[in-house]
Amino acid sequence: MKIIVLAKHAPDPESEISVAGDGKSISQSGLVYDINDWDRYAVEEAIRIKEERGGEVVVVGVGTNCDDTLRKCLAMGADRAIKIPADTFDPYQTAEVIKEAIKNEQFDMIFAGFMSQDLNNALVGVLLAGMLDLPVATAVTELKLEDGKVVARRELEGGYLEEVELPTPCVLTIQSGINEPRYVSIMGIKRAKTKEIKEVSVAPSISTVEVERMYLPPVKKAEMIEGDPSQIASKIVEILRDRGLI
Amino acid sequence: MKVFCVAEYRFGELNPLSIELLNLANRIKGDGTAEAVVIGRDVGKYAEELAKYADKVWKIEDESLENYTPDLYVDVLLQLADREKPDLILVGNTAQGGEFAPYLAAKMNAPIVTDVVAVDGTKVSRYLMQGKLMVDLKLKSTPAVLTVRQGVFKEAVEVGGEIVDAGIKPSKESRRKFIKYVEPEVGEVDIAQADIIVSVGRGIEDASNIPLAEELASLLGGVVAGSRPVIDNGWLPKDRQVGISGKVVKPKLYLALGISGAFQHVMGMKDSELIIAVNKDPEAPIFGVAHYGVVADLFEVVPELIEKLKGIKG
Numbered sequence: 001m002k003i004i005v006l007a008k009h010a011p012d013p014e015s016e017i018s019v020a021g022d023g024k025s026i027s028q029s030g031l032v033y034d035i036n037d038w039d040r041y042a043v044e045e046a047i048r049i050k051e052e053r054g055g056e057v058v059v060v061g062v063g064t065n066c067d068d069t070l071r072k073c074l075a076m077g078a079d080r081a082i083k084i085p086a087d088t089f090d091p092y093q094t095a096e097v098i099k100e101a102i103k104n105e106q107f108d109m110i111f112a113g114f115m116s117q118d119l120n121n122a123l124v125g126v127l128l129a130g131m132l133d134l135p136v137a138t139a140v141t142e143l144k145l146e147d148g149k150v151v152a153r154r155e156l157e158g159g160y161l162e163e164v165e166l167p168t169p170c171v172l173t174i175q176s177g178i179n180e181p182r183y184v185s186i187m188g189i190k191r192a193k194t195k196e197i198k199e200v201s202v203a204p205s206i207s208t209v210e211v212e213r214m215y216l217p218p219v220k221k222a223e224m225i226e227g228d229p230s231q232i233a234s235k236i237v238e239i240l241r242d243r244g245l246i
Numbered sequence: 247m248k249v250f251c252v253a254e255y256r257f258g259e260l261n262p263l264s265i266e267l268l269n270l271a272n273r274i275k276g277d278g279t280a281e282a283v284v285i286g287r288d289v290g291k292y293a294e295e296l297a298k299y300a301d302k303v304w305k306i307e308d309e310s311l312e313n314y315t316p317d318l319y320v321d322v323l324l325q326l327a328d329r330e331k332p333d334l335i336l337v338g339n340t341a342q343g344g345e346f347a348p349y350l351a352a353k354m355n356a357p358i359v360t361d362v363v364a365v366d367g368t369k370v371s372r373y374l375m376q377g378k379l380m381v382d383l384k385l386k387s388t389p390a391v392l393t394v395r396q397g398v399f400k401e402a403v404e405v406g407g408e409i410v411d412a413g414i415k416p417s418k419e420s421r422r423k424f425i426k427y428v429e430p431e432v433g434e435v436d437i438a439q440a441d442i443i444v445s446v447g448r449g450i451e452d453a454s455n456i457p458l459a460e461e462l463a464s465l466l467g468g469v470v471a472g473s474r475p476v477i478d479n480g481w482l483p484k485d486r487q488v489g490i491s492g493k494v495v496k497p498k499l500y501l502a503l504g505i506s507g508a509f510q511h512v513m514g515m516k517d518s519e520l521i522i523a524v525n526k527d528p529e530a531p532i533f534g535v536a537h538y539g540v541v542a543d544l545f546e547v548v549p550e551l552i553e554k555l556k557g558i559k560g
């Protein structure tokens with residue numbers, strides 16, 4: 001079983017976020033990058049399947065700065081990596097360059113994280129499926145492999161799941177929580193240095209969308225409670241008492 | 247502009263977001279039309295509901311469309327779009343819509359933007375960075391596909407349109423087969439029934455800190471719930487998850503500890519009577535929905551709160 005996993009090197013939305021001087025992009029200062037959280041689960045799922053059934057896990061990253069994330073995936077147990085050094089904000093282009101870069105790979109499944117933690121589009125995996133004309137299932141929380149087919153449970157609203165069956169090859173986007181991703185140590189990452197990262201340069205075609213403006217959203221702000229922890233706790237108790245909650 | 251809105255239903259109920267798509271379509275159609283598309287085996291009752299708010303409702307019916315599959319939804323929508331040439335196709339940003347809409351866009355070679363909260367001509371707006379940033383995007387061509395966030399376009403416009411059988415059938419068999427729906431797990435406590443909820447997010451840091459939240463909840467006579475990362479990490483069971491994919495709660499008090507406030511979570515708790523949020527990050531979107539906010543380390547505030555409550559009780 002050969003599985004291609006898409007892994008994004010993405011800024012953590014909990015790092016300090018601001019708009020760059022051009023008013024059209026995210027300022028790089030203060031951003032902390034790591035493997036996209038959803039992709040950790042996708043990589044883990046692929047590696048577990050490989051460990052159980054044999055085969056190969058190939059991880060694909062897009063971006064000039066994605067090496068750290070690819071190394072991390074290799075340290076987790078992926079066999080090799082493909083790096084596409086293209087920087088784009090347009091998921092359409094991202095899917096397109098991946099399609100081109102993997103065209104000579106024979107695979108059974110492609111896994112992608114359900115969405116990226118920075119742009120939150122939830123697009124690249126499904127766009128790629130559409131471009132390759134492969135069956136797809138998104139937000140997968142459980143999957144079983146049977147001869148040439150996959151039985152997947154996907155997350156719906158309100159705690160419901162939908163069980164579906166797909167033939168391989170197919171594309172699955174993996175929801176967080178499907179497994180417990182393994183921890184990799186710095187030493188593990190160093191040891192994975194011998195594994196191959198192949199660079200494949202693909203120029204994206206024209207984009208489908210253009211950023212006009214990026215800005216901080218206007219928000220209605222809560223009434224803020226200030227003070228030291230003890231003062232804050234007293235104020236909360238007062239609010240709860242006023243409302244008859246204690 | 248000719249705007250198509252693809253309706254969604256499950257367990258015999260039309261998703262209210264389908265009407266919201268039409269509300270948006272009516273607002274932006276100009277001289278054009280707002281047209282609903284409803285796909286299934288027997289969709290008459292949904293078509294009638296949709297017709298109140300649409301200039302036209304296209305029914306696409308076939309036995310093989312009884313259960314949603316992305317293969318067949320894309321197949322019939324491609325046929326309809328090819329014939330009727332819509333400028334925009336609106337789809338709900340749901341588990342279903344978020345799945346087939348990008349596939350459809352890829353097949354149409356059309357731009358797609360997801361989780362849209364505003365549309366002005368070919369300019370569309372959405373959040374990114376889990377709600378901490380917004381972006382205005384220009385669609386470089388039409389037709390385009392947009393998935394739309396729930397709860398944004400609530401103002402309805404009554405139109406009263408006609409219902410038309412599109413005369414379209416799937417051209418192939420679905421590769422993906424629907425097997426069954428799986429019901430939500432039922433736990434020992436139903437958080438949707440609780441008056442007081444102490445809810446924890448990623449900021450709780452570790453399973454070993456859950457007892458801190460439990461102690462606070464028990465002093466307040468409430469229950470502990472959590473946001474997605476807490477459930478994903480297995481620190482609380484799935485039936486304690488608040489959010490679109492978990493439970494929608496409306497308690498008298500929702501105390502959010504270390505929860506950043508991603509939209510998927512906020513939709514599950516925004517109607518709580520009193521929301522107090524504690525988070526280290528002053529820019530956390532949870533402060534946009536909370537009544538009271540505290541920018542602080544929960545591990546400093548919660549023990550103080552526990553002491554004070556014990557003092558009152560004792």
